[in-house]
Amino acid sequence: MIKIELLRIDSTGKKNIEDVVCEETPLTIYLEEKELLTLLCSPHDLKELCIGFLYSSRLIKSLDDIKNIIIDRQNWNANIELNKKMGNNKLMFKRLYTSGCGKGTVFYNALDCIHKIKITSDARISSEKIVALMDCFQASSLGFKETGGVHSAALSSGDDILVFKEDIGRHNALDKVIGEALVKNLNMKDSIILTSGRISSEIISKAESARASFLISRSAPTDQAIKLAKELNLTLIGFVRGKRMNVYTANERVT
Amino acid sequence: MIKIELLRIDSTGKKNIEDVVCEETPLTIYLEEKELLTLLCSPHDLKELCIGFLYSSRLIKSLDDIKNIIIDRQNWNANIELNKKMGNNKLMFKRLYTSGCGKGTVFYNALDCIHKIKITSDARISSEKIVALMDCFQASSLGFKETGGVHSAALSSGDDILVFKEDIGRHNALDKVIGEALVKNLNMKDSIILTSGRISSEIISKAESARASFLISRSAPTDQAIKLAKELNLTLIGFVRGKRMNVYTANERVT
Numbered sequence: 001m002i003k004i005e006l007l008r009i010d011s012t013g014k015k016n017i018e019d020v021v022c023e024e025t026p027l028t029i030y031l032e033e034k035e036l037l038t039l040l041c042s043p044h045d046l047k048e049l050c051i052g053f054l055y056s057s058r059l060i061k062s063l064d065d066i067k068n069i070i071i072d073r074q075n076w077n078a079n080i081e082l083n084k085k086m087g088n089n090k091l092m093f094k095r096l097y098t099s100g101c102g103k104g105t106v107f108y109n110a111l112d113c114i115h116k117i118k119i120t121s122d123a124r125i126s127s128e129k130i131v132a133l134m135d136c137f138q139a140s141s142l143g144f145k146e147t148g149g150v151h152s153a154a155l156s157s158g159d160d161i162l163v164f165k166e167d168i169g170r171h172n173a174l175d176k177v178i179g180e181a182l183v184k185n186l187n188m189k190d191s192i193i194l195t196s197g198r199i200s201s202e203i204i205s206k207a208e209s210a211r212a213s214f215l216i217s218r219s220a221p222t223d224q225a226i227k228l229a230k231e232l233n234l235t236l237i238g239f240v241r242g243k244r245m246n247v248y249t250a251n252e253r254v255t
Numbered sequence: 256m257i258k259i260e261l262l263r264i265d266s267t268g269k270k271n272i273e274d275v276v277c278e279e280t281p282l283t284i285y286l287e288e289k290e291l292l293t294l295l296c297s298p299h300d301l302k303e304l305c306i307g308f309l310y311s312s313r314l315i316k317s318l319d320d321i322k323n324i325i326i327d328r329q330n331w332n333a334n335i336e337l338n339k340k341m342g343n344n345k346l347m348f349k350r351l352y353t354s355g356c357g358k359g360t361v362f363y364n365a366l367d368c369i370h371k372i373k374i375t376s377d378a379r380i381s382s383e384k385i386v387a388l389m390d391c392f393q394a395s396s397l398g399f400k401e402t403g404g405v406h407s408a409a410l411s412s413g414d415d416i417l418v419f420k421e422d423i424g425r426h427n428a429l430d431k432v433i434g435e436a437l438v439k440n441l442n443m444k445d446s447i448i449l450t451s452g453r454i455s456s457e458i459i460s461k462a463e464s465a466r467a468s469f470l471i472s473r474s475a476p477t478d479q480a481i482k483l484a485k486e487l488n489l490t491l492i493g494f495v496r497g498k499r500m501n502v503y504t505a506n507e508r509v510t
Contacts, residue, residue, distance in 0.1 A: 002478045007502040009382045009509070019501065024455050024477035040455060127264045148494065149453050149475030168455060168477055198404050200279050200295060200423060220404030222279035222423055223257045239403065246274065247262040254264070 001146055022149040024168055029078045031059070032085065042143075042150065042167045045176045046071045049167070050078045052179030056206040063182045118233045119250070121190045121213040125158055125235075126255045127245065130216060133161070134240045137194045138218070140164045144196070153177045155210075156192040170197030174206050181210070188212060195219075199238060204228045213253065216240055221248060256401055277404040279423055284333045286314070287340065297398075297405060297422045300431045301326045304422070305333045307434030311461040318437045373488045374505070376445040376468040380413055381510045382500065385471060388416070389495045392449045393473070395419045399451070408432045410465075411447040425452030429461050436465070443467060450474075454493060459483045468508065471495055476503060 001020040008017045025043040029036045029050060041049060047069050054060045060082070067081040133156055143150035143166040153173035155163040163186065165176035174195060181188050192214040193207050199221040205228070207215045215229070216237045226248045229236035235250040247254050256275040263272045280298040284291045284305060296304060302324050309315045315337070322336040388411055398405035398421040408428035410418040418441065420431035429450060436443050447469040448462050454476040460483070462470045470484070471492045481503045484491035490505040502509050 004478070004481060004503070007506040007509070008499070009502060010499040014382075021476060021478050021481060024479040040457070127269075147475055149477060168453070198423070202295070220402055221276060222404060223259070223276050224279040226259060226276060244263070244265040247264060248259070251262040254262070 001143070020146050022143060022147040022168055025076055027076050027078055029080065031080050032082060039172060041169060041172045045165055045180070046078060048165070048176045048179030048183060049172055050080060050179065051182055052175030052177065054080070055182060056175055056178055056209040058209065116231055119213055123190045123213045124253055124255050125192065125214060129158065130237060130240060130245060130254070131243055133192065133194060134216065134218060136161055141166065141196065152196045154194040155181050155186065155188065156194060158192055162186055170195060171202060171206070174203065178206065178210050192216060199225045199236065201225050201228050204232070204234065207234060208232055275401050277398060277402040277423055280331055282331050282333055284335065286335050287337060294427060296424060296427045300420055300435070301333060303420070303431045303434030303438060304427055305335060305434065306437055307430030307432065309335070310437060311430055311433055311464040313464065371486055374468055375488070378445045378468045379508055379510050380447065380469060384413065385492060385495060385500060385509070386498055388447065388449060389471065389473060391416055396421065396451065407451045409449040410436050410441065410443065411449060413447055417441055425450060426457060426461070429458065433461065433465050447471060454480045454491065456480050456483050459487070459489065462489060463487055
């Protein structure tokens with residue numbers, strides 16, 4: 001958070017005030033000395049962001065695939081070495097480069113990498129628990145309260161919130177959560193992912209990479225997100241506000 | 256908008272209901288037969304999206320640079336031919352591919368393309384007018400009201416809203432506005448751009464491509480957006496809610 005001066009206009013008139021806004025940093029990721037991409041992100045938890053991003057983009061299979069990550073906060077670079085060289089796997093780079101992301105999207109072709117293995121988990125959660133988790137999630141979001149400009153994401157076992165992260169990008173926030181879960185060796189299988197943001201197909205793709213059984217948001221999903229969640233048998237819950245919620249898919253898991 | 260069935264849970268219990276969600280489509284843009292990128296977008300106003308995207312990414316200088324756009328709604332491709340061949344301008348492609356966007360961002364290097372010519376406009380707007388424009392802007396947003404899942408953007412002369420567009424991506428919504436303004440040959444210089452979304456540096460970059468003097472949002476800006484707006488002498492106004500607003504830069508234009 002950074003302090004700035006601004007002109008506040010309201011019904012009482014104009015005044016110069018100090019306020020806080022969130023920081024935005026371009027982080028350029030180099031994988032095996034090749035420039036992969038630049039993320040616009042909040043400048044904290046950058047190692048977790050890199051790890052989560054590589055994992056949810058299916059560029060690594062586990063933390064063991066990473067030999068070294070050096071974050072250069074002078075030039076805002078992340079230099080990542082892998083244990084298993086990607087070698088001539090130019091296809092992967094090509095896919096990433098050419099079909100890349102877009103505006104407001106992660107690499108679209110990450111979606112092609114989804115194995116679409118149906119989630120068979122018999123985990124259950126009550127609607128009361130969902131309400132309580134969302135309350136706790138929102139209470140944790142200091143950045144939003146202070147700046148109104150960040151998204152948040154979290155990992156929960158169903159009882160507690162295990163990891164909570166914020167970022168100016170909703171994708172980044174979730175990647176930071178996944179990255180930290182990998183670093184801390186937390187079990188993500190059958191877990192619950194919470195997000196403050198809208199749910200498009202890439203968010204489902206990231207939740208699938210974590211092998212979560214539940215994806216819960218206070219915002220809206222798109223039609224493609226619902227379609228993909230259905231194929232994966234992932235329980236997708238949106239618009240959790242107060243005691244109200246919409247369960248879009250695999251609703252047998254909500255008791 | 257697409258109708259879906261879902262399980263609604265609220266304080267009165269559970270019931271199966273019908274609701275609408277917004278559509279998400281991957282549109283792959285081919286420029287001179289080369290795949291440029293895939294945008295996840297709402298499947299309407301796709302020509303305007305392509306034109307606005309190329310323009311705000313500084314890939315074209317005017318609508319005259321485009322010879323032909325064919326939107327293939329079967330395969331969700333846009334095939335664009337230019338009048339002036341890009342030829343061996345591989346640098347541009349390389350920049351786009353390699354420094355591409357990221358999660359929640361447009362091509363970051365578009366920012367490098369900003370000329371950073373200071374806006375010298377002596378256009379003025381009253382805070383009452385800003386409140387009235389934002390009221391009108393929000394009243395126009397049918398998509399948000401129905402699905403809660405779309406962003407909107409608009410172009411205004413100060414009196415009326417000239418162009419209004421919606422998309423699941425905040426960048427796309429603004430590109431659609433810019434695209435339609437180009438098609439209709441509307442004057443964007445010294446205009447007002449309104450957006451429902453948060454303002455990061457790429458949104459400023461797009462407003463600059465349109466040569467707007469005002470950028471108005473009901474959401475928060477990042478520190479980099481404020482810094483860039485200051486350099487450009489663009490009037491950046493955020494958190495317009497009710498009669499309240501924050502003027503971050505070039506506040507002499509707000510009377």
